[in-house]
């Protein structure tokens with residue numbers, strides 16, 4: 001049986017609907033057996049991220065996901081420019097709510113349904129809230145989403161459309177999280193947090209499984225945008241499981257991208273810190289990654305260092321031009337997602353290096 005373990009003090013807890021952090025304040029990780037990956041079994045499942053359900057910590061033969069799934073996952077992987085055949089984009093905005101967050105939300109809300117919860121609360125800069133709201137609707141679970149009044153209006157409209165109650169909070173992204181956490185304590189409900197709840201990463205790890213299948217192996221490097229690190233850590237865990245099962249023989253290098261105006265992890269990486277110091281968000285167009293105090297910062301830095309990866313920071317003027325260039329190549333992404341391509345343009349790729357850039361959110365969102 002899987003358990004939670006505190007990343008700071010090592011304390012263990014059983015997985016319940018209301019446990020979301022350690023009594024010491026530390027972040028919880030899942031302790032579970034290393035999944036035995038049976039590649040041949042994948043074809044017994046529909047063509048979605050649920051191909052990999054047997055690698056996720058659900059009760060054996062649990063079918064809860066069948067009533068939750070909206071077909072998320074298995075996004076296309078495409079050579080961006082035929083002149084550079086080893087650079088791919090993974091079109092992760094091809095998802096039910098138009099962002100990669102559906103990977104995590106589908107799995108997290110399946111777990112919530114399995115635990116029998118009737119209400120969830122989440123806080124978000126936009127896309128995670130949209131995704132949790134959609135899957136909560138799918139599960140017939142009521143849902144409050146805490147977000148900033150400055151969130152893109154189209155994202156707020158999306159959340160509302162799914163019937164979630166919106167709680168608009170004045171203040172920083174951290175103030176919004178604090179308001180949600182206060183409500184969690186007062187109402188003792190399930191915290192459907194993409195940052196805190198480890199089940200979210202069981203969903204985002206499928207990003208790695210899919211790349212492994214689509215490229216028939218492991219790429220040399222992955223460009224990954226980082227705010228709270230849910231895609232970065234998910235990709236890291238996914239490739240680690242493939243490595244532990246000897247399906248691949250190395251980890252891809254993680255090239256993490258932040259906006260220069262809100263880059264606590266870049267600063268920590270460059271000065272050799274183990275844990276990032278919080279920064280003040282100077283304001284960035286990349287609203288989806290503007291996280292001044294990433295709660296899993298220590299784990300993100302560790303993952304990047306372990307893969308021999310690096311960090312790149314992007315200036316504001318580079319964001320718009322990257323978005324325009326991508327659109328001229330056919331791919332229209334939301335502003336935050338242009339940062340990924342800007343990071344790629346700054347990265348000094350070797351000619352034969354295989355690299356995957358995620359297109360995380362659809363252009364009509366912002």
Ligand SMILES: *Cc1c(COP(=O)(O)O)cnc(C)c1O
Nearest residue numbers: 127226227228229230288360361
């Ligand atoms: C959530 C999100 C990110 C960043 O993900 P983190 O988990 O915060 O690192 C990047 N781009 C888009 C479009 C997102 O929705």
Ligand SMILES: [Zn+2]
Nearest residue numbers: 006009022024
């Ligand atoms: Zn602890």
